[in-house]
Amino acid sequence: MLFTGIDIGGTNTDIAIVDGDVLTRKVPNDAGLRGALDSLDIRGRLAVSTSQPLNRLIAAPPASVYAITIPGPGLPSPGSVAGMVNHRGDILEEIDPAAIRTALEEHAAEYLAICGKFSVRNPALEEQVRSIALSFYPPERIATSHGLARLDFPARRVTTEVNARVLEIVAAMVRTISGYAQDFLFFKGDGGLASAGAVLRDPSVLFNSSPAAVALGARYLTGRSDCLVVDIGGTTTDLVPLRDGAPCMQDVRIDGKNAFIRSVQAESIPFGGDSVIEAHLSPRREGNPMAFGGGRPTLTDALNRCGASIGEAARSAHLDPDRAAQAVRAYISRIAAGVRASDAKIIVGAGFLADHLIPEIGREAGVRCILPDHAACANAIGVAVSRVSLSLRVHVDTGRRRVVINGEPVHLHQEMDDDELVAWCKGEVRKRALCMGAPEEDVADVSLAYFSAYDVIRYGRKKERIADLQVAITPGITVDAK
Amino acid sequence: MTTGIVYHPAFLTHEQHPLHPERRERLAYTDDQLTEEGMWEDPRILRLHPRPATREELSWVHDERYLNFLEQSSRTGGVIDLDTVIPPGLFAQVRLAAGGGLVAGESVMAGTVRNAFAMVRPPGHHAGTCSGGGFCYVNNVAILVQSLKRKGCAKILILDWDAHHGNGTQEIFYEDPDVLFTSIHQSGFYPGTGDATEIGAGEGTGYTINMPVPAGSSDEVYQYLLAEVIGPVAEEFNPDFIAVSAGLDNHFTDPLAGLALTAGGYAATMAFAVELAGRLCAGRLAAVLEGGYSVEGGLPYTTIGIIAALAGMDLSGIRDPSSYGPLFRRAFNPGALRHVQETVRLLRTVHGNIWHCLS
Numbered sequence: 001m002l003f004t005g006i007d008i009g010g011t012n013t014d015i016a017i018v019d020g021d022v023l024t025r026k027v028p029n030d031a032g033l034r035g036a037l038d039s040l041d042i043r044g045r046l047a048v049s050t051s052q053p054l055n056r057l058i059a060a061p062p063a064s065v066y067a068i069t070i071p072g073p074g075l076p077s078p079g080s081v082a083g084m085v086n087h088r089g090d091i092l093e094e095i096d097p098a099a100i101r102t103a104l105e106e107h108a109a110e111y112l113a114i115c116g117k118f119s120v121r122n123p124a125l126e127e128q129v130r131s132i133a134l135s136f137y138p139p140e141r142i143a144t145s146h147g148l149a150r151l152d153f154p155a156r157r158v159t160t161e162v163n164a165r166v167l168e169i170v171a172a173m174v175r176t177i178s179g180y181a182q183d184f185l186f187f188k189g190d191g192g193l194a195s196a197g198a199v200l201r202d203p204s205v206l207f208n209s210s211p212a213a214v215a216l217g218a219r220y221l222t223g224r225s226d227c228l229v230v231d232i233g234g235t236t237t238d239l240v241p242l243r244d245g246a247p248c249m250q251d252v253r254i255d256g257k258n259a260f261i262r263s264v265q266a267e268s269i270p271f272g273g274d275s276v277i278e279a280h281l282s283p284r285r286e287g288n289p290m291a292f293g294g295g296r297p298t299l300t301d302a303l304n305r306c307g308a309s310i311g312e313a314a315r316s317a318h319l320d321p322d323r324a325a326q327a328v329r330a331y332i333s334r335i336a337a338g339v340r341a342s343d344a345k346i347i348v349g350a351g352f353l354a355d356h357l358i359p360e361i362g363r364e365a366g367v368r369c370i371l372p373d374h375a376a377c378a379n380a381i382g383v384a385v386s387r388v389s390l391s392l393r394v395h396v397d398t399g400r401r402r403v404v405i406n407g408e409p410v411h412l413h414q415e416m417d418d419d420e421l422v423a424w425c426k427g428e429v430r431k432r433a434l435c436m437g438a439p440e441e442d443v444a445d446v447s448l449a450y451f452s453a454y455d456v457i458r459y460g461r462k463k464e465r466i467a468d469l470q471v472a473i474t475p476g477i478t479v480d481a482k
Numbered sequence: 483m484t485t486g487i488v489y490h491p492a493f494l495t496h497e498q499h500p501l502h503p504e505r506r507e508r509l510a511y512t513d514d515q516l517t518e519e520g521m522w523e524d525p526r527i528l529r530l531h532p533r534p535a536t537r538e539e540l541s542w543v544h545d546e547r548y549l550n551f552l553e554q555s556s557r558t559g560g561v562i563d564l565d566t567v568i569p570p571g572l573f574a575q576v577r578l579a580a581g582g583g584l585v586a587g588e589s590v591m592a593g594t595v596r597n598a599f600a601m602v603r604p605p606g607h608h609a610g611t612c613s614g615g616g617f618c619y620v621n622n623v624a625i626l627v628q629s630l631k632r633k634g635c636a637k638i639l640i641l642d643w644d645a646h647h648g649n650g651t652q653e654i655f656y657e658d659p660d661v662l663f664t665s666i667h668q669s670g671f672y673p674g675t676g677d678a679t680e681i682g683a684g685e686g687t688g689y690t691i692n693m694p695v696p697a698g699s700s701d702e703v704y705q706y707l708l709a710e711v712i713g714p715v716a717e718e719f720n721p722d723f724i725a726v727s728a729g730l731d732n733h734f735t736d737p738l739a740g741l742a743l744t745a746g747g748y749a750a751t752m753a754f755a756v757e758l759a760g761r762l763c764a765g766r767l768a769a770v771l772e773g774g775y776s777v778e779g780g781l782p783y784t785t786i787g788i789i790a791a792l793a794g795m796d797l798s799g800i801r802d803p804s805s806y807g808p809l810f811r812r813a814f815n816p817g818a819l820r821h822v823q824e825t826v827r828l829l830r831t832v833h834g835n836i837w838h839c840l841s
Binding site: 072073074075077080084092093117151152153154155258454457460462466 | 494500501507510515517518520522523745778783786795796799800801802803804805
């Protein structure tokens with residue numbers, strides 16, 4: 001089996017082809033996604049990690065997003081329109097189409113988010129608003145909230161606004177990449193892979209995927225389950241802890257608010273190969289190092305002045321050798337301090353300059369260091385060897401004969417007891433992962449992350465049963481690449 | 483400052499019987515509503531974890547023989563009355579519920595939160611010194627009040643607005659002039675006590691104020707009693723702490739009572755209590771959940787109203803679904819207010835020589 005992984009970083013796009021052997025390549029981002037894809041003869045499975053554009057977008061000043069909300073009774077919400085779905089998924093109040101048209105006419109914005117309370121139990125009202133909004137916004141500028149599948153209306157609203165802003169870009173990427181590989185997969189921020197269809201329903205899953213990629217790549221290249229990955233990039237150096245073979249996840253807040261976005265826990269230190277050297281090493285990037293045609297000396301040029309031969313090393317000669325040595329020392333002691341603070345016993349180097357800096361960082365931090373082959377493209381290797389990860393949140397209401405899976409209702413055809421229900425949900429998540437191209441062995445292990453059920457009693461008799469559960473196939477390395 | 487909510491999934495596990503009105507399902511929809519409203523993540527809300535009350539803390543209120551009976555019956559199962567059986571394992575659950583009330587009070591007194599709501603099960607206000615009943619085993623609010631006294635609160639106001647009279651709480655503090663027990667409840671209803679002429683005894687004479695209201699009493703009745711009786715008396719009493727027995731069974735959809743309070747009415751009632759606490763005792767207020775059996779149609783909306791009022795949130799969206807209109811009209815009694823005005827006249831007669839504001 002052959003796996004191709006692409007990770008679009010801040011400066012370069014890294015490509016890895018894994019089929020027992022590993023082949024890696026770096027392409028400057030100037031050529032764009034098409035440039036990277038053109039340079040490849042894609043066979044086997046293609047996986048793409050593209051969080052950089054999303055990261056930039058999310059960090060950028062807020063675009064104009066209009067949020068139509070359907071809060072119903074309870075805490076009020078800005079942008080509210082009439083309509084109400086209750087906790088059972090029943091529609092107790094209808095929307096007012098004329099009022100929604102008026103609201104859309106009065107609030108011109110670039111993107112539209114639609115979010116109703118309890119839409120994850122019944123998406124009908126959100127869908128009705130969406131169909132009205134299609135006369136005002138192109139479909140790729142509208143996001144709805146029910147596919148996020150989790151209760152917590154305020155967090156769902158924030159996430160839906162993010163999705164409204166990024167959907168169009170992601171959809172354009174899907175079209176581009178599909179021209180090269182029909183069944184490609186996206187690499188998500190949790191380190192797992194997902195189909196384009198799944199990502200278009202919730203593009204926020206792509207956020208900040210690079211630390212997950214490098215963590216998985218380091219694990220694949222070294223076989224280490226517990227270590228600290230030191231990923232030396234152009235702008236930053238990221239310290240990513242691996243515990244029990246997996247990176248640690250953390251919640252991401254958007255403008256200080258809760259959202260349903262998670263990413264790998266990493267300490268990002270604002271120094272990398274492109275950090276400029278003025279009097280001292282500065283936490284700033286101003287283009288490429290001189291060795292790569294830039295105008296200002298950087299840490300990369302300093303390494304050349306200390307004996308390395310990176311890029312066109314002669315161009316780095318402009319930099320004073322003492323200042324170069326001092327900058328390299330400053331960098332190493334800053335990163336070593338970060339390593340020491342992490343309590344790591346072993347560090348694994350990754351990134352373009354890992355060969356030149358990791359042994360010295362390890363020595364100064366007093367920890368063992370491992371520098372695997374292909375460390376420079378560990379991120380793309382992580383993308384290539386990852387596996388499909390998928391979570392289903394299921395709400396079952398026998399009284400309504402309704403099963404809602406990740407916000408999409410399905411008719412309940414047969415009564416099931418709790419054990420049968422769990423088995424059925426596990427089967428469903430497997431089926432969906434197999435449809436995304438996962439091999440059988442990758443979907444063998446489905447975890448039950450949550451289960452809660454109770455009887456509905458009316459007039460002293462058990463009438464119905466309500467159950468909530470979550471089943472998941474967790475991220476990891478695909479069995480075919482092991 | 484934040485509002486604390488004491489809640490634990492273990493509060494869902496108590497069940498006398500799977501079909502009993504006071505059952506596991508009771509808080510499930512409410513938990514969904516709170517989660518969907520983002521309450522657990524809201525910076526104005528702090529989730530507090532209950533601790534089991536100690537045996538000694540229970541004995542501040544209850545007779546040792548009664549506690550022994552509860553503890554022993556909890557091993558094998560037992561019966562208090564037809565509505566209140568003792569399922570195996572009950573004692574641990576009532577200790578956790580009472581501990582929920584204690585944590586609410588302790589957190590307010592420590593300044594960790596401004597006020598708190600202990601969303602506990604099983605309820606407590608029908609439990610007296612040596613008795614349980616009406617789904618209640620130990621008196622959560624009374625144990626809270628006794629702990630507050632030990633923490634230096636000299637005077638405590640209890641506001642019990644459960645649809646059923648808080649006979650247990652009344653009994654426990656009937657002769658205690660440091661605890662002013664006020665109760666609004668449906669007249670002629672379980673447990674049958676709570677007449678306006680029950681006013682306390684001994685040194686506690688006048689420190690029990692009962693406000694029975696007729697079936698169909700709605701928001702304006704509660705607001706009238708708050709403005710005419712509870713507010714003025716509270717000011718005169720000048721408490722150091724306000725403890726609320728927050729029954730949610732006054733809602734017009736409740737199957738076990740006949741009152742007609744709305745979700746908005748709940749929010750307004752709690753907002754009044756919060757304002758009173760702010761004015762009289764630096765905001766110190768803790769509410770303990772009592773009854774409330776409209777598990778699906780009422781509790782999600784009334785609980786949000788109560789918490790939003792405690793936390794000073796925007797109450798403009800607190801309401802019932804508009805499709806409930808016919809249910810409300812069926813429950814509402816337009817003559818209730820006039821009837822209650824009569825009751826207040828009676829209260830002025832029986833309490834006028836004790837409370838200047840009522841004379």
